[in-house]
Amino acid sequence: MSGFRASTSGIAEYIDAHHEEEVLHLVWESGLNSWKHRFAQFKRKVQNGVYPAHLESLLVITVLVMAFHFSSTKVPYDLINTVIWLLPSNLIDWQILLCVMVAFIIWLVICITLRYTLKFLLMYKGYMFETRGKGVSLTTRVWGILVKLLLKWNSPALYSFQGSLPRLPVPSVKDTVDRYLKSVRPIYDDETFENVKKEAVEFENGISTKLQRYLVLKSWWADNFYSDWWEEYAYLKSRExxxxxxxxxxxxxxxxxxxxxxxxxxxxxxxxxxxxxxxxxxxxxxxxxxxxxxxxxxxxxxxxxxxxxxxxxxxxxxxxxxxxxxxxxxxxxxxxxxxxxxxxxxxxxxxxxxxxxxxxxxxxxxxxxxxxxxxxxxxxxxxxxxxxxxxxxxxxxxxxxxxxxxxxxxxxxxxxxxxxxxxxxxxxxxxxxxxxxxxxxxxxxxxxxxxxxxxxxxxxxxxxxxxxxxxxxxxxxxxxxxxxxxxxxxxxxxxxxxxxxxxxxxxxxxxxxxxxxxxxxxxxxxxxxxxxxDIDHQIIVHKQFGKGFIKTCRLSPDAFIQMALQLAYYRDFGKFSLTYEASTTRLYREGRTETVRSCTIESSNWVKSMEDPNVTKEERIRLLKEACNKHQTGYLDSMTGKGIDRHLFCFYIISKYLELNSPFLDRIFNEPWRLTTSQTPMGQTPKTDLNKFPQLVSASGGFGPVAYDGYAVSYIIVRDDLIFFHVSSKKSCSVTDTDRFSNQIVTAMDDIKKLFEK
Missing domain, CATH: 3.30.559.70 (Choline/Carnitine o-acyltransferase, domain 2)
Structure with missing residues (x-):
């Protein structure tokens, strides 16, 4: 209470020391600033709502409509002269009002047309799958021209595209199940894999139809079919x-x-x-x-x-x-x-x-x-x-x-x-x-x-x-x-x-x-x-080579590193494991992340070839390129609505709500991610020019492992000669060792480089 009395006496002194007019002026300014802020927010919402059209274009169209009307210029579909007889009076005021209303309708039609045209164009993802160096398809060329024309109309604000971004599509059950089975083939023996296939067939021919129906319904209603559930069940409900x-x-x-x-x-x-x-x-x-x-x-x-x-x-x-x-x-x-x-x-x-x-x-x-x-x-x-x-x-x-x-x-x-x-x-x-x-x-x-x-x-x-x-x-x-x-x-x-x-x-x-x-x-x-x-954490400064050398191999830098991680893990554990690489679905409204399953049939074939002394260098390179191409396709699939894990995650959530038992889904969500990886994006602002400002080099960031007996690896490809790896595991786990795995990563990177040395 003493603090309250002190504060109120201070207020009283302040009021006594100022004229009433000044206090009223302060109140007026405060209210005015509040209304200015509200108006600015409203204006920004309207501007975003009509993007890519200009809000100011309404004035231009209104002036044009009035000019055509009052100059008696003949125009097709003359809406004004069609309905002018409905006006209570032919006075100039009523004609101006009608011109404004017609102009608003025309402007609204233009806004909606431009907005949905942009939305339709943003649904196209074919450009992402075109091979670099082999030319651009006619479809992509036309698409690019149309997108550029629309974007030239107006400079976007931060949220201008939110209404134009497409919704994330729900994949078909068959595609998701097929992709899943291919992704787990390297980690299971023949007998276990046959059991998994039987469970998958039972799921696909059974409750999947009902689960898919509910999920498609959700995708029509919600901005994104998984993001709210992902936030709630992957994060908020966790007690860890x-x-x-x-x-x-x-x-x-x-x-x-x-x-x-x-x-x-x-x-x-x-x-x-x-x-x-x-x-x-x-x-x-x-x-x-x-x-x-x-x-x-x-x-x-x-x-x-x-x-x-x-x-x-x-x-x-x-x-x-x-x-x-x-x-x-x-x-x-x-x-x-x-x-x-x-x-x-x-x-x-x-x-x-x-x-x-x-x-x-x-x-x-x-x-x-x-x-x-x-x-x-x-x-x-x-x-x-x-x-x-x-x-x-x-x-x-x-x-x-x-x-x-x-x-x-x-x-x-x-x-x-x-x-x-x-x-x-x-x-x-x-x-x-x-x-x-x-x-x-x-x-x-x-x-x-x-x-x-x-x-x-x-x-x-x-x-x-x-x-x-x-x-x-x-x-x-x-x-x-x-x-x-x-x-x-x-x-x-x-x-x-x-x-x-x-x-x-x-x-x-x-x-x-x-x-x-x-x-x-x-x-x-x-x-x-x-x-x-219990944290065993290291940051590797890999200065032997970077993206410059990797590009001379005609390989994706991300795929190159993921293959090095597969080789390092196999050498460390003597077997393959589910590997999680985070990608983004932010090409779609309310997008978050999707999983790229980096351990594939192709990557495992290449890793085995690296450990087999009888395989030639040429064969290893061929298998590496196949594995990298497969990884790159999987990465792009995950970005464009063809991912595996968020689809199955939603099935699992719905099945629990409906109390439907599925051995297939239970198995999936009991499979540990023993290798969790992520590449940190760089250059999100044009200010980051490492050629001009080399002092801006940063190691980026990292995180801890998901599984107790697993590793977490975050990496950033900084320059042509520099890559950082953040490697983490738990000291209390007897089968993991961050220092050992870090050395395996460095060795694997070097071994891949040697494949391309003459």
Whole structure:
């Protein structure tokens, strides 16, 4: 109550010190700004709704209609003179109104025609399957001309294409089952495979018809037939800790522009808030494949001000309207930092001042407060129970609300992030591990992302996976890091002047004296430490060759690396296993990811040839090219609605709702993914030009394995001479070893290279 009295007396003093007219002016300005914002939002929605037509074209058409009418120019289908006799009067006012109405109808027809023409054109995916170097088909040429003509009409906003993107088609049951059987042939012996085939036939001839009917119905009704279920059942219903099993990280550039922690944090926070502003105003350009084909932008909506809230049986994603604060975690304390002055984002130097003040504080945090974030690294049900019991009222609720409504969380770590291109895989991997899990208590794992800044100014990002795929956060980090370089002088100091020099932060307060709460936090932290100590993580800097050499082999760089991973895994385990490579379905509305099953009949044949000394080099090359072509086709299939796993995933969900038993589906969802892989996209912003700015080279990011006895491998093909691999497994597993597998990857890459050496 004393805090409330202090705040109200401050308000009274403020009112007494200002004239009534000034207060009314402030109220007027606030209301006016609110209505301006609403109008801008409405205008953007209308502009997106009529794209690729211009909103302004309505005025042009209205003027033309009036000109033709009042000049008595004869036009075909003269709608105005046809219906003018219906008007109550022939006065000029009524004629103008009729002209406006006719113009609006004409404009609406044009808008709808252009919109559906674009949607029809975006359904075409034949261009993706055309072989490079063999010319372009006539169909694709005509398609390309038409798309370019439509796009020239208007510059798109971030969400302009959302209404024009096609819906993801539901594959046929037969195609999906056939693809599945081919994908598992290398991992099963003959007897087991025959049993799988029998189960598949029984499924295809049995309940699949009913399941497919429901799924097709859903595809007509929903924007995407699987994305909402994928979010709910693959993520939100999982009770496992987020820290290592679900979340991921993204890394800084090799040569950051400043080693000042507060300065780097200030500039990146400013740039990220500017990025949020671009999303809000929809001035962020949508990502376009080949400059012509848009990717779905819906995932950007929840990039900021978003949190995963734990539940007893299922979590939920909560997104808030644009907030004006972030939360900083430092030395076990939490600070709410206001990052706006009025409607202006604090500039980098002003933010640096806030963060420097926080860094210089010597707060006293209890052990429970220091370990508080470990609750977000705990089992989701346990965290939900603690949250409901101890954080649903009072100062704990207020402080938790501040964190959950924040634009994002900034972690100012006490430790430096040490790495360079000459770092050993273990040394570089320690940096990745710092970003992924920290010390178990300096990341708020529920937030959409945490910006992490080490004591030496190097940075990185920790992302929660439910609300969007990693490519969206990668876009944010890539854009901000590119802009970051121009903001410092030669000494690593920020260039912009400080205008506002006063504290805009306050320390969040907690009531953590309850014995049960203390014990829960202690248990959560111990669990987090157990997870951290079990992580075996390395980052390989592969400098022997990159995409330059791979292209001389006339092979897809991604397929080349996937084949190297197949060879490495076979040498490591002596057998094949299901391999997951993530691809995107964002060519369709509300698209997320689809699985590319990299272990194929063709890849296994090639791997066996590499281990057979009697097979010639020429035969190995032939088999490698077959395997790479098969992989590339599978990748494109997964992007264009011909994937396997999301279709079967939806069947599994529907079968559980309908209480229909299927040994075939049960088998599929009990098969472990022992090799989980992903390629990080690069160049999502045109600012990333590594030829001009080699300092922008980044190792990108990584994640943990899905299966206990599996590996996780993330990679990025950076330059003609550089590839990064992020390799992870669990120390407690007796059959996996990250160092051993990393060496197998390097050896496999080298062995493939030797095939093409003369």
């Amino acid at each position: 800790p987020l820290m290592y099993g679900s979340n991921y990280y993204g890394s800084d550039t090799i040569d950051p522009p400043s080693n000042n922690q507060a300065a780097r944090a200030g500039n990146l926070v400013h740039l990220m808030l500017k990025f949020r502003e671009k999303i809000s105003h929809q001035v962020l350009p949508p990502i376009m494949l080949q400059g012509m084909v848009p990717l779905c932008s819906s995932q950007y909506e929840r990039l900021f001000n978003t949190v995963r809230v734990p539940g007893i049986e299922s979590d939920k994603i909560v997104h808030y309207e644009d907030t004006k604060h972030i939360v900083v975690i430092h030395k076990g304390c939490y600070y709410k930092v206001i990052v706006f002055f009025g409607d202006r984002i604090l500039n980098p130097s002003e933010l640096q001042y806030q963060f420097q003040e926080i860094l210089e504080l010597k707060p006293t945090a209890s052990e429970t407060e220091e370990n508080l974030a470990s609750l977000t690294a705990w089992n989701r049900t346990k965290w939900a129970e603690v949250r409901d019991k101890f954080f649903s009222s009072g100062i704990n609720k207020n402080s938790l609300d501040a964190i959950e409504t924040a634009a994002f969380v900034l972690s100012l770590d006490d430790e430096p992030y040490n790495y360079n291109l000459d770092s050993s895989p273990t040394e570089y991997g320690q940096y990745g591990k710092q970003l992924l899990v920290g010390n178990g208590r300096n990341r708020w794992f529920d937030k959409s992302f945490n910006l992490c800044v080490g004591s030496n100014g190097r940075t990185g990002i920790h992302g929660e996976h439910t609300w969007a795929d990693a490519s969206v956060v990668a876009h944010l980090l890539e854009d901000c890091v590119c802009e970051d370089y121009a903001s410092y002088d030669e000494h690593g100091r920020l260039r912009d002047p400080m205008i506002l020099k006063r504290k805009t932060f306050r320390k969040l307060q907690w009531d953590l004296e309850n014995t049960e709460l203390k014990e829960s936090v202690k248990m959560a932290h111990e669990n987090a430490l157990n997870i951290i100590n």
